[in-house]
Amino acid sequence: MSRDGSVLSHVDAAGRARMVDVSGKPETARTATASGALVCLPETLQLVREGRTPKGAVVSTAEIAGVMAAKRTPELIPLCHPLPLSKAVVSIEEDAALPGFRVHAEVKTTGPTGVEMEALTAVSVACLTLFDMLKAVDKTMRITEVRVLTKTGGRSGDFKAEA
Numbered sequence: 001m002s003r004d005g006s007v008l009s010h011v012d013a014a015g016r017a018r019m020v021d022v023s024g025k026p027e028t029a030r031t032a033t034a035s036g037a038l039v040c041l042p043e044t045l046q047l048v049r050e051g052r053t054p055k056g057a058v059v060s061t062a063e064i065a066g067v068m069a070a071k072r073t074p075e076l077i078p079l080c081h082p083l084p085l086s087k088a089v090v091s092i093e094e095d096a097a098l099p100g101f102r103v104h105a106e107v108k109t110t111g112p113t114g115v116e117m118e119a120l121t122a123v124s125v126a127c128l129t130l131f132d133m134l135k136a137v138d139k140t141m142r143i144t145e146v147r148v149l150t151k152t153g154g155r156s157g158d159f160k161a162e163a
Contacts, residue, residue, distance in 0.1 A: 010079050019079045025112035030153035032107050034119035036146035038130045039100040044138040049094065055133040059092045059101070062133065066090030066126030070107050070118040080117050083109045088118065090126050100141075103127055104149075116148050 012018045047053050055061075070088040074080045087108035095102045105122035107115040127143040134141060151159040 017079060019081065020113075022081060022112040025155070027111050028153045030109050030111060030114045030151075032114060032116040032119040032151045033149040034105050034116070034123045034147060035149050036103045036123040036127050037095070037098060037100055037144050038103065038127050038134075038141060039098050039144055040134060040138050040141045042096070042099045044134055044141070045094060045096065045099045045101075047137060048134070053134060054136050058130060058133045062103075062126045062129040063090045063092055065129040066103070066105055066122040069125030070105065070122035073118045073121040076121060077117055081111075081113050083111050083113065083115060083118070085109050085115070085118065088122060090122050092126060092130070101127075101130055103130075114151055114154050116151055120146065120148060 009020045010017055048058050067088045067090050069076070070090075071085060074082040085107060087106065089107075090103065090105045093102045093104075094100075103123050103126045105119045105126070107118040107122065109115050109118075123146055124143075127146070131141055131143065147161060148159070149161050
């Protein structure tokens with residue numbers, strides 16, 4: 001049980017971790033979107049704009065890394081169900097106001113459980129990839145604001161984060 005008295009789904013009666021049995025749940029269309037940001041120096045953003053970063057195509061590489069991460073989420077997150085993803089898209093946009101990059105992921109499946117973890121993993125790994133590819137030119141970067149924006153499908157219904 002948790003502190004508030006609710007039953008924890010990933011813990012058995014003896015307190016051992018377990019994967020939740022979703023075999024009795026109906027397969028439904030599920031989607032999730034997530035976002036995050038990488039904050040960097042304005043000069044770093046300018047280097048990316050001009051294509052002058054030491055490691056090459058920073059944004060497209062990070063977008064691909066995010067999609068790959070979404071597909072491999074069950075290998076990274078203990079007790080996460082492997083799901084056949086029908087869509088995984090990661091987009092990265094420059095944001096001069098940060099300054100830095102806004103990262104967005106959308107993931108879809110039809111299955112017995114949601115894809116929030118896949119969307120969060122996609123955003124997180126895309127941000128980490130941006131960081132890795134830019135760390136030689138900017139030691140001040142930080143990853144912020146990683147969160148689920150929306151979720152649809154399933155017994156708990158739809159969710160939309162407050163702006």
